[in-house]
Amino acid sequence: MKQKFGLYLASCCALIGNMAQAGCPAGQEPFTSCQIDGRNTEIFVCFDDQVVTYSYGSVGGTPDLFLSEPVERVDYEPWSGVGKAISESVTFYNGDFAYDVGGGFDRPFSEEEMREPIRRFGWVEVTQSGEIAASLECIPETVSYGFGGGIHDIKVAAGQSWDSASFTWVSDSIVPPVTPLLLESHLYETVEDCLPASEFSLNGISMGDPLDTLGKLGSPETVTDPFGSGELIDRMVLVGANIDIFQDKVYGMSTTSPGWDTPAGLRVGLTRGEVIRILGRVPNGYTATSDRYYTHVCSDVRDAEDEWGILIEFGQDKRVGSISFVSPSY
Structure with a gap:
């Protein structure tokens, strides 16, 4: 038969x-x-x-x-x-x-x-x-x-493989980490996911960097905080990315361009399955088909001043449309 x-x-x-x-x-x-x-x-x-x-x-x-x-x-x-x-x-x-x-x-x-x-x-x-x-x-x-x-x-x-969990294709060139990049934080009563502070960086510009190290990139302009705090911040508008400055430090970054990536290789244009492979697993509270992932920076101090977060948003094509680093301090 x-x-x-x-x-x-x-x-x-x-x-x-x-x-x-x-x-x-x-x-x-x-x-x-x-x-x-x-x-x-x-x-x-x-x-x-x-x-x-x-x-x-x-x-x-x-x-x-x-x-x-x-x-x-x-x-x-x-x-x-x-x-x-x-x-x-x-x-x-x-x-x-x-x-x-x-x-x-x-x-x-x-x-x-x-x-x-x-x-x-x-x-x-x-x-x-x-x-x-x-x-x-x-x-x-x-x-x-x-x-x-x-x-x-x-x-x-x-060189692509089908990922049936995320309904996306994954490049074989993206090798899963030996240990997940996404870690667990036990700082509070509940276990939360977090990313190492070293990952809060785009093309070598890191969260918390002082303003005087960014002089070669141009001069920032004063704008109202786009996240709704009402504070005035300085913003550098670069090709494919925005760098936000508050109290002379980098306290926010965002990109919609594949030309900006994190040390681990997270960037705009990756499929959802490729992001999951880089992270090592799906973030807690989300699924392999979620339209966004958000997690905090790993920290040993409760209510730290630099408690950054990363937001990865996917477009309707199941690929990363934007990556944003934010800080609740401004």
Whole structure:
């Protein structure tokens, strides 16, 4: 039975895959495609060894929307390996919008099911700023989906591994620490997570650094504390980062650029799974799919003046969108 199912699956996917070939850019092969139920439109997701593309528009016409993403960065979710249905999806991001496109089919478990027509399905879900804007279903007879190999194998060959807990891909170049970077603090009644003070640094600029060591970076401007304390602080606006000064010391930093990183390698653009690998585990109170992580600096003194915190926020693409170091002292 297993051998028969394998032959059935291979022939099924080859047949379905050939249907979409005409809609792919030259040199690409189909991942999934279909015509949308209730609309005279069609969608194609295609790929080669470098790029994955998305096109949507009238059937047989010029696409109204065409997007592309490098294979290494594309948000591709492989089949979980469980259940009767086999399905996979790719999500493309365009500003505040996200386009999740999927295709699949029910696998047969008996001789009788193998003689029946295959049930195919597909979808397109559009979100804006995380809110569902449209949910479209494919006409089953038009669904093209070729399971096996494809985008998955290309990402693996590029040195990435799928992390099913965070639903993200992790670069094999990021090696887990021998001991977790994220430590436990027993300073208070409850056990809390913390990071070593050495990690509160971006490109060599550290929390608590005196102002006179930053002269080469430029002159700060006086602004109102962005965290709502009402205090006036000095801010250095650099390319990709802000450095906040209070009482002649660095008491806040933030970045939205991948060009600024911590000593351990935390930076904008990493996937959620890559952040978890660097930290060594998921911070207490959060999950592998949380949209932000916050933790304090490790300290041996209760209510220390320099009780910094780090906030890592993830965008809708499941990658780090910003990193901020803050201090309750200002």
